[in-house]
Amino acid sequence: MENKHITIFHGPQHPGITGNMSVELDLIGETIQKATTHVGYLHRGFEKLIERRTVIQAFTIVCRICVPEPDPNEANFAMAVEELTGLEVSERAQYIRVMVLELSRLAAQFLWMAGQSGSVGIYAVGQWAIADRDRILDLFEELTGARVYHMYIYPGGVRRDLPEGFLQRVSELIEYMKKRLLDYDDIFINNASFKNRAVGVGIVNKDEALRNGYVGQVLRGCGIKADVRKDAPYLVYDQLDFEVPTQEAGDVYARALVRRAEMSQTLHILEQVVAKMPSEGSLMNKLPPHRKFKLPKDDTWVKVESARGEFAYYMAGDGSENIRRMQVRGPSLVHGFTLLEKLLVGAELSDVALIMNSLGICPPEIER
Amino acid sequence: MLNAIKNSFATDDVIVKREDLYKVNVTRERVFELLAFLGNSYEYKILNAITCTDWIEEEHFALTYILTHLDRKNTIMVQTMINRENPHINSLSNEFAQAEVFERDLHEMYGIDFVGNENLKELSLENWIHTPPLRREFDTLEFVNNHLTFREGREDNMDVKVEMKRIRAEKKALKEAQEKEAAAKLAEETKDGE
Numbered sequence: 001m002e003n004k005h006i007t008i009f010h011g012p013q014h015p016g017i018t019g020n021m022s023v024e025l026d027l028i029g030e031t032i033q034k035a036t037t038h039v040g041y042l043h044r045g046f047e048k049l050i051e052r053r054t055v056i057q058a059f060t061i062v063c064r065i066c067v068p069e070p071d072p073n074e075a076n077f078a079m080a081v082e083e084l085t086g087l088e089v090s091e092r093a094q095y096i097r098v099m100v101l102e103l104s105r106l107a108a109q110f111l112w113m114a115g116q117s118g119s120v121g122i123y124a125v126g127q128w129a130i131a132d133r134d135r136i137l138d139l140f141e142e143l144t145g146a147r148v149y150h151m152y153i154y155p156g157g158v159r160r161d162l163p164e165g166f167l168q169r170v171s172e173l174i175e176y177m178k179k180r181l182l183d184y185d186d187i188f189i190n191n192a193s194f195k196n197r198a199v200g201v202g203i204v205n206k207d208e209a210l211r212n213g214y215v216g217q218v219l220r221g222c223g224i225k226a227d228v229r230k231d232a233p234y235l236v237y238d239q240l241d242f243e244v245p246t247q248e249a250g251d252v253y254a255r256a257l258v259r260r261a262e263m264s265q266t267l268h269i270l271e272q273v274v275a276k277m278p279s280e281g282s283l284m285n286k287l288p289p290h291r292k293f294k295l296p297k298d299d300t301w302v303k304v305e306s307a308r309g310e311f312a313y314y315m316a317g318d319g320s321e322n323i324r325r326m327q328v329r330g331p332s333l334v335h336g337f338t339l340l341e342k343l344l345v346g347a348e349l350s351d352v353a354l355i356m357n358s359l360g361i362c363p364p365e366i367e368r
Numbered sequence: 369m370l371n372a373i374k375n376s377f378a379t380d381d382v383i384v385k386r387e388d389l390y391k392v393n394v395t396r397e398r399v400f401e402l403l404a405f406l407g408n409s410y411e412y413k414i415l416n417a418i419t420c421t422d423w424i425e426e427e428h429f430a431l432t433y434i435l436t437h438l439d440r441k442n443t444i445m446v447q448t449m450i451n452r453e454n455p456h457i458n459s460l461s462n463e464f465a466q467a468e469v470f471e472r473d474l475h476e477m478y479g480i481d482f483v484g485n486e487n488l489k490e491l492s493l494e495n496w497i498h499t500p501p502l503r504r505e506f507d508t509l510e511f512v513n514n515h516l517t518f519r520e521g522r523e524d525n526m527d528v529k530v531e532m533k534r535i536r537a538e539k540k541a542l543k544e545a546q547e548k549e550a551a552a553k554l555a556e557e558t559k560d561g562e
Contacts, residue, residue, distance in 0.1 A: 211414060213415055299445075314432065324421060325421040337469040
């Protein structure tokens with residue numbers, strides 16, 4: 001038959017992920033024979049910009065590396081600078097950081113939920129999730145002055161104290177979310193139109209998952225209990241009690257279940273943070289003026305658990321006020337190339353958006 | 369483990385950075401041997417990243433292979449130096465699937481040739497024929513001035529620093545004039561009062 005093979009571009013704008021990235025698909029009928037990822041629509045050269053800036057100037061760009069969840073970037077950056085310069089952060093500041101990181105995790109999960117439900121055509125969930133995410137952004141606005149790019153977790157501490165009654169409002173949010181998440185179970189997680197599409201699709205091979213450097217829900221979805229907060233605790237996570245949810249199936253639905261269970265765990269962590277928050281303690285170290293804030297000639301590797309998995313920074317100083325090198329290692333580079341190109345082979349065209357969304361790929365983080 | 373590395377690889381450059389983070393410096397001839405040793409004997413089997421730092425003053429690139437233990441608790445950084453001129457090193461893409469894209473990224477940004485990696489095509493740049501952009505000698509400002517033009521309607525595009533200096537000087541002059549006027553007025557008033 002003539003024209004048996006068809007090549008199409010899925011993207012750069014498509015329902016698969018937030019951000020612009022395309023996948024070139026070779027098809028026979030509806031079945032994918034070969035997938036090739038193309039990026040380059042968002043290149044902003046963060047790593048180059050950071051080399052020419054002072055530490056504090058660089059701080060203002062790191063949050064822009066991933067739009068849906070800027071805070072793990074800030075935390076990594078701050079932790080790397082603190083480690084290189086030997087700054088100590090008070091317990092109170094650490095608890096506040098955990099609170100911000102967990103709120104941001106919840107916000108990012110809602111954004112994922114909006115995208116994932118959109119990829120199977122359940123648009124009501126998208127509307128709900130964005131509205132519920134806005135409740136978290138309201139709290140962020142109150143705390144940091146900004147809704148999305150907070151620039152709050154500053155090297156040496158946090159930028160501001162909690163406003164009066166803030167913890168009370170966080171508690172109210174937790175109570176609201178606990179009830180609200182049950183509605184999402186009904187309309188989305190247990191919804192047959194999602195379940196039938198997601199079960200058995202995009203199965204990740206457990207044996208190669210760890211070794212190939214996959215992270216986050218991709219690992220936990222195939223039964224590996226990987227979570228940086230447990231494996232190599234940072235901040236005060238070792239003082240908090242929480243579970244690492246896992247599933248065995250390794251498909252899109254397993255990853256969705258893991259994410260949903262993590263949202264409940266996040267609420268559980270937030271409850272403890274509110275209860276344990278120390279009322280005293282310095283928020284911020286005294287820092288040298290920004291032209292004199294120098295990093296020693298040394299390097300380090302720091303990582304946190306973002307909403308999409310392990311998120312790490314390599315940072316090297318050279319004794320000057322500039323950062324010699326900062327490399328971002330998010331989940332997206334490996335998930336977007338090594339994993340996605342493999343998972344899509346043999347999949348149906350209509351499942352591409354579904355699979356992409358479940359991997360937590362964020363293109364700005366590939367083209368940093 | 370650290371002692372075993374010291375003995376087998378005749379290096380004293382083994383540093384404990386943090387409770388869960390070690391760093392080893394080795395020569396480029398022995399780096400793959402060390403990576404295999406760590407993987408086989410100590411279960412450092414997850415390749416997290418390959419990073420590169422440009423030390424232009426010392427005329428080398430520092431390549432760092434970051435490996436995590438299978439229990440995901442400890443991390444080790446294996447660093448080696450390669451020459452900046454005609455930089456090349458063997459590829460790890462046969463051992464680790466994810467190395468292919470890491471190396472592709474470094475090939476594009478630093479011009480390092482990873483021998484054995486067959487997929488070193490462009491990643492995020494398009495038809496790039498200039499110096500690889502993350503090398504230190506690549507000057508962003510110079511590149512912009514030489515290769516890009518301002519959009520029409522922005523001919524008045526002025527140097528921000530010069531402009532800010534001018535505005536500050538203007539403000540200062542205005543303030544001084546006002547102070548002078550106020551002083552003169554005050555002097556006049558006191559004179560009247562007398």
